[in-house]
Amino acid sequence: MSSNTLSFRCPSCGRINRVAPDRLDQSPTCGACHARLDVSGAPVHLDDDELERLVSRSPVPVLVDFYADWCGPCRMLAPTLEELGRRYAGRLIIAKVDTDRHPRTAQQLGVRGIPALYLYDGGRVVDQRTGVQSLAALEQMVRGRLAA
Structure with missing residues (x-):
């Protein structure tokens, strides 16, 4: 790219x-x-198959939020992910996977707690975090992977 x-x-x-x-x-x-x-850079909601296609083909890093609708910390993190998406629109894709509806990928990754954030670059996981993260922490997580 x-x-x-x-x-x-x-x-x-x-x-x-x-x-x-x-x-x-x-x-x-x-x-x-x-x-x-x-x-706009808004997060995209995906199922397991869509996620697999996206991370294997994306020319930009993909930050995946494994979440559930009932999860309070997941809801707290949502506005931060929306802001991150706006700031890095086109240079980073934010994806969301509901682990209740689409559990396969989360199970394969061994996700034990949510929200779980996995950063993919070049089709592979390069970083991961669990729990609510600040915007600054997420920017630090993705910054080294972003194109100038």
Whole structure:
């Protein structure tokens, strides 16, 4: 990926699309299905299969939040992840996997507590944290993996 492009996952077909920063305000669309891309950096909710495809193909790091709707600390972390996504939109993808509905990946990783955060880069886990994290801690976690 060129350092001059940003990467966004299509909300319709899941394909990763590269977008030039100067085109963000032009309502970019997916090159495959032509759906409008969400360039806000908002977290994407995925099932296990979608997550596997995303982390194996993403040209940018993917921070995965394994959570559950009933989990108070997970709800506390959500606004922090939204802010992180906004700050690093196109350079980092924030993904959320509900462990009650989609437990397979969390079980394979041995997740014992939630929220559990796993940072993928190049298709492999490069860092992980458990529990509520501050924005500064999350920025430190991802900063070394982000393109300039």
